[in-house]
Amino acid sequence: MKITSILIALVLSFTFTANAQLVENFTLEDILSGQSFELQEHADSKAIVLVFTTLSCPFSKLYENRIIELKNRFSSDNMVFAMVNPHFGNDEEENKEAIEKRFTGRISDFPILNDGRQALTRQLQVTKLPEVIVITPSQTGFAISYRGAIDNNPQVPESSNMKYLENALESIQNKRNPSPSSSRPVGCNIRLIN
Numbered sequence: 585m586k587i588t589s590i591l592i593a594l595v596l597s598f599t600f601t602a603n604a605q606l607v608e609n610f611t612l613e614d615i616l617s618g619q620s621f622e623l624q625e626h627a628d629s630k631a632i633v634l635v636f637t638t639l640s641c642p643f644s645k646l647y648e649n650r651i652i653e654l655k656n657r658f659s660s661d662n663m664v665f666a667m668v669n670p671h672f673g674n675d676e677e678e679n680k681e682a683i684e685k686r687f688t689g690r691i692s693d694f695p696i697l698n699d700g701r702q703a704l705t706r707q708l709q710v711t712k713l714p715e716v717i718v719i720t721p722s723q724t725g726f727a728i729s730y731r732g733a734i735d736n737n738p739q740v741p742e743s744s745n746m747k748y749l750e751n752a753l754e755s756i757q758n759k760r761n762p763s764p765s766s767s768r769p770v771g772c773n774i775r776l777i778n
Contacts, residue, residue: 607719607726610704612668612697615683621666621695623719623726631663631729631756632719633749634697636705636774638671639682641713643771646738648690651714654734655694658753666695670710670774673700702777712769716749720756729756732767 611622626632635651637644655665671678683696699705708717708728718730730752737744752762 605708605728606724607728608707609726610707612699612704614666614695615669615672615680615698616687616696619695621697626664627721627726629662629664629721631658631753632721632726633658633663633665633753634668634704634708634717634719635665635714635734636668636670636699636710636712636717637714638669638675638678638772639686640671640675640677641772643738644714647714647734650734650741652691652694654750654753655691658757659693661757663753663756666697668697668699668704670699670702670705670713672698674775674777702774705774706776711774713772713774715769715771718749718752718756718762730762730765732764733769736767738770 607623609622609624611620613619614621623632633655637647637651639645651665651667659665669678669683673679687694687696708731710717714734716730716732716734717728719726720729730749732748734749735741735744736746736748746767748764748767752765755762
């Protein structure tokens with residue numbers, strides 16, 4: 585019985601690893617601090633939570649407080665959070681002064697990464713704002729454990745009955761694979777540059 589359980593666990597872990605999208609190392613600059621954020625530096629974390637967002641998308645604004653609350657709740661359990669702005673420098677309203685005005689006093693130790701060249705956005709095939717990518721490290725590298733929506737109700741947080749991101753992070757916290765591992769994000773389209 586014990587051997588059967590071990591074999592089932594190995595098969596499930598292999599299946600998850602085989603189906604998970606691997607993530608190449610990347611380095612982006614934190615817009616507020618100017619420091620580099622490199623994926624490889626977080627190999628000891630339980631999870632790296634990337635929230636693709638902008639100042640101008642109304643859906644992103646609706647989710648800001650929820651993201652900050654989740655970061656405050658899970659970061660103490662060795663989960664790293666960062667916002668990624670794929671429109672930084674490409675839109676007039678996406679600039680450092682506007683970001684400072686919006687977040688100063690509301691967040692601390694929460695990088696807001698400049699992906700204005702959209703290399704990471706393209707690598708991870710992100711299309712919506714906000715969209716979340718949860719990356720977990722393993723012996724074989726970094727892989728996406730969850731991608732998609734934060735929950736199923738942008739307008740009214742209290743009416744959300746499917747808390748996708750929260751459930752995914754709780755699963756990782758309990759050493760389980762998130763289920764579902766993806767959901768359809770709803771929000772603004774990312775405007776890709778040429």
